[in-house]
Amino acid sequence: MSSTMDVDPPTTQMIQINLSTRDPTLSIPLQPLRIPTNLKRYGLSTLVNHLLDTPKPIPFDFLVDGQYLRTSIDEYLTLAGLSSEKPLDVEYVRSQLPPTYVGSFEQDDWISSVDISSSPSPTILTGSFNGTAQITSLSGEILAKTVPMHTQSIKCTTWISHSSTEASFLTAGLDRTINLWSYTPSQSPDTQPVTPSTTYISHKSTITSLSYSPSTSQFLSSSSDHTIALWSTDSSLLPTVSTPQSTAFTRKRRRTTSKPPATIKKGPLAVLTPHAAPVSQVLHSNDPTAAYSISWDKSIITHDLITSQPVSTRTTNHPLLSVTTLPTLSLLAAGSSARHITLHDPRESSKTIYTAVLRGHANGVVSLVNSPESEYVFASGSHDGTVRIWDVRSVSSSDGDEGEGKSGSSLFVIKRESGSGKVFGVDWSKDVGLVSVGEDKKIQVNRGEGMADMEVMDQSK
Known part of the structure; x- marks a missing residue:
């Protein structure tokens, strides 16, 4: 036979x-x-x-x-x-289905960040350069909007909880403060105003990212002041602090707006100072007692949140702007100012710079998010105005000296429907699709629908 x-x-x-x-x-x-x-x-x-x-x-x-x-x-x-x-x-x-354009919703100013909540009904939380955050339905209806509180642009937002009866989220930005907001979702067609309950104060410069852990009710913040702060949504566990002195810009801004609502002012559980340059992002690992941070000092640091001490430091070749975890693969993907994405295995020796390098973007990679359906796939947003989708299995041997001999390219390229503008943030939900926001003031939704020849898609065509 x-x-x-x-x-x-x-x-x-x-x-x-x-x-x-x-x-x-x-x-x-x-x-x-x-x-x-x-x-x-x-x-x-x-x-x-x-x-x-x-x-x-x-x-x-x-x-x-x-x-x-x-x-x-x-x-x-x-x-x-x-x-x-x-x-x-x-x-x-x-097969990873090509991401077709579904629709977009325009807001009043540049949109800096996006976070999707899929329960009980899909909604999109965004932060804006005008200092407000809003919640948008998939039909483009504005469900809720924050009252004036931040005195400068919002840089990052994240959901804490979202149910049919109660929802809460965090915002932070250039004014160095973090605000906790709570509201009751309503069936009313009128936009609901959202008022903050707690203001978190520690950082001396722009807050660049937030990461929340549901299992511990704690969250992390990173800042351009080189620090990372650990907080709890249970305000009784945090010290009470005074309001920081307003800057000249803040005082000028407040004279032209209504007085912000009073909030409880709280300080952090701990402040971590492992970096020598602005911290671009901090992110909880699959283990809620550990986290990763990346910085303009070109390093990736693993932190023990119990002891507030660094566990390992990995130095790369370029300033880093974004990071995401691929937990089942024990990999980190890090976006850089040098336009590429590097893959790292935190279990390997810190002498191994990275296991592969993914190229395709023409500007800094500022946002990364995992696919909700494949452990091997993730998306990236860049100041080049595109979102790219990658598969970590699609890497091959390279003669170059970067990436430890492995390199790869993206599966698909998504351009802005508006035709221009930097991408500032991306998020990905199975219920909603791939959502990106940016300089064109638009929330753009793309989704893999139907089967087509698996060629690299260019949404501008």
């Missing part, structure tokens, strides 16, 4: 392939297969569905040497200078 399985009569040139996947729910018994070299993605996808005996066809993509197969196998072999006589290792993955 032959040791290989012929899936088509050998009327054309044939090649032996070894199919594999990293998804245990879609694995097939390892076996060598002989297939025609003229097969493309659709033919290979049909083959895998046949071997899996799926009740409903699943669209698949295929990786060869870390690159998505966009041609026939024969064309790939020709371009790579390979022979059909040598077996080819082929990895199959669920």
Whole structure:
């Protein structure tokens, strides 16, 4: 009996392939297969569905040497200078659908940040350069808006809780303060004003990011003053502090606006000072007692939040602007001012700068977010005005000296529907889609809908 399985009569040139996947729910018994070299993605996808005996066809993509197969196998072999006589290792993955444009909603000023809440009904929280935050429905209706409180631009926002009866969130920005807001969602068509209950004070410069841990009810803030602060949403656990002295800009701004509401003023549980330059972002790890921070000092630091001490420091080649975790893969993705994204394994020696580098953006990468459906996929937002989608499985050997010999490129490119403007923030929800905000004052929603030829999508065309 032959040791290989012929899936088509050998009327054309044939090649032996070894199919594999990293998804245990879609694995097939390892076996060598002989297939025609003229097969493309659709033919290979049909083959895998046949071997899996799926009740409903699943669209698949295929990786060869870390690159998505966009041609026939024969064309790939020709371009790579390979022979059909040598077996080819082929990895199959669920197809990532091209993100089509769904719609956008315009606000009054540049939008700095975005955070999606999917429960009980999807809503979008945004922070603006005009110092206010608002909550928007998927139909573009403004459900709630904060009263004047921040005296300068909001830089970051994050949900704390969201239910049909109660919701709360945090905002922070250039005025060095963090505010906790609570409101009751209403069925009324009128926009609900939202009033803050607590103001958190510690930082001496712009607050650049917030990270909330539901399991501990604690949150972290990072700042351009080189520090990271640890806080609790339970104000009884925090020290009471006085209001910081207003700056000249703040006093001028307040003369032209209504008096801000009174709030409780609280200080932090702890202040961490591990960086030598502005801290771009801080982010809880999968373990709520640990966190990661990145900085313009080019470092990634792992923190023990119990002891408030750094555990490890990893130095890179460029200032870092954004970070996200890929927890099931034990990887960090970090966006840099040098326009690329680097992948890091915190478990490896700090002497290993990074495991791979992903290139494609033409300006600094300021926002990163995981896919809600694939542990291998994430999105990035950049000042080049685009959002890109990446798959960490799509990396291959490189002759360059960066990325420890591994490099990769994006799956899809999404441009602004408005045609211009920097992207400042991205978030991704299974219920809503991929949401990006920026300089064009718009909340833009893109979503993978329907199946198409898996070519790099350009939303400007």
